[in-house]
Amino acid sequence: ANLVLLPGDGIGPEIVSEAQRVLEKVAELFGHEFSFSSQLIGGISIDKTGDPLPQETIDACKASDAILLGAVGGPKWDDPSAKTRPEAGLLKIRKELGLFANLRPIRLFDQLVDSSPLKRDIIEGTDILFFRELTGGIYFGESGRSGSGQDETAFQSMAYSVREVERIVRMAAKAAQQRDNRLTSVDKANVLEPSRLWRQTAARVMAEEFPDVQYDVVLVDAMAMHLINRPRDFDVVVTGNLFGDILTDEASMLPGSLGMLPSASLGSDGPGLYEPIHGSAPDIAGQELANPLATILAAAMLLRHSLSLLDEATAIENAVAAVLADGLRTKDIARGGKHIGTKEMGAAVVERLQ
């Protein structure tokens, strides 16, 4: 398989390189051929080419089987008056590759339950899979300004079409069938017209195509509450781009170990894009302090979702669990105890692969 690596900024390069070592070991053990090509994205790409997502990167991604991304951004490129910003590269690649579904599993490793800010009896056993719509909604809506002085007004439009809702709801419902067969759709239908269309469309798709899946709807404000006091009650959750941005970040705090959470962005066909959900953490870059496990788990998702290599994906996940069971920790999850470096952690996972 032909894999594109997008190391990006900050700790991106060091964590992607550990994930690459893990993938190389998987290839060796299971008899596959993975070829890797590294491409530019984000701040480093602005520095080198002026563009956070050069055409060359887009072309390489489109020709690939799957993409593994580190992280983009950093204070260096944060000037609000700058012509372009690293995040623009991220938004553009989602759109260019038609990656309309962002999958975020929120799961707790038993060994890390005590890292959670939540009490054990609330968080234990939490296992949610979020589907966030990623190429529509207010993110890509018409925007502009009018008027001046105190009357100057800025707007941006949230829009969803039946087609956009159908495809993400279908994908989420199919995933629910592989899990606990429950789907929750989150909207703000008591206030927003696009949410009303979302709710109607989702209800129809579920009734017509997935009558076996247990289905319910929750308002976004209520969901923000439920995630904190009864996270265990949810299986698969599907929602729009903006609500998904907020809710998945909220949910990502529940395990208390951001450095452990991967995500996948998928389209109907073509390559998927896989990445850790944490940021580029420029403050700790190059110091052997970054936790590579989220990126390594993103590589496992890549094997599962883009290459259909299920045993190989499970092998990586088991190796990560084994490393944790052996008490190995990077600084972010060590809770003040002994810790190892980025490369040591990558090597420990490689060692336990079989």
Next chain:
Amino acid sequence: ANLVLLPGDGIGPEIVSEAQRVLEKVAELFGHEFSFSSQLIGGISIDKTGDPLPQETIDACKASDAILLGAVGGPKWDDPSAKTRPEAGLLKIRKELGLFANLRPIRLFDQLVDSSPLKRDIIEGTDILFFRELTGGIYFGESGRSGSGQDETAFQSMAYSVREVERIVRMAAKAAQQRDNRLTSVDKANVLEPSRLWRQTAARVMAEEFPDVQYDVVLVDAMAMHLINRPRDFDVVVTGNLFGDILTDEASMLPGSLGMLPSASLGSDGPGLYEPIHGSAPDIAGQELANPLATILAAAMLLRHSLSLLDEATAIENAVAAVLADGLRTKDIARGGKHIGTKEMGAAVVERLQ
């Protein structure tokens, strides 16, 4: 002072009536005259008049010094195809009275720290005051549908003007000056044009008018995370209508006792509206199970913000703290232990007033 009571639906009438008893006792103790007039809103108003907010209610509210609301809504009026819904009354009264600022204090009563889903070392000492913009943003933006079949698209526009941002930021900054002198503005300026206008405007107001207030900005997705793992770090938080809806509900779970949290909705002049943040809880209505303390604390906010009766407000808050210190609990905060009823709790607060 001339006060309007809007008991509304579900447990609304029983909790408002306890708050009224508390206000009557305050009037007696401190030598004030409060007159009360009860008006219709919400589901009960739909049942009696066909309208969730009759003109008579609007007129009475406009002529009053302040308004105390119970709660609106319930499954009885939840039919999505109904002509009107209880929440429409809520949205309309905000707009009619120009209540552009929703204040939500998130504070922990020491006695209830263990009710929090968060670990004690994370939540202890949390004391945040949210200012949510309440009459603008996507809630009141242009909306509609176009196309048909799979192409049917629904939209709603998020808009903010400089004037709208200025007045809420000013109000929040003034409140910060009375507290710990720190203000955090929350937006999504990396994606949304109205957020960029919000960020520019807020920065200008703060630099020109409040150079003494410590000011920072946080993205809404990051804020959803921070509230869970470092809630103590925030003093006053200001944000738009939709983000405020989600974040204040998220924050309301942190104390673990929804039944204790009041809120206020204020305009530039005219009466303010005060209410508990919890809903109408129709499943427990009329069973002496409702916790009246949030509504009683809302009455304290009413005295402070609309009538400038600061000592009287503090007297109520102290009486509530005393009741908790004496171990009195309604069922929702009893954690399985002994509990008392709605009326008993109201009477206990009245008794401790001085």
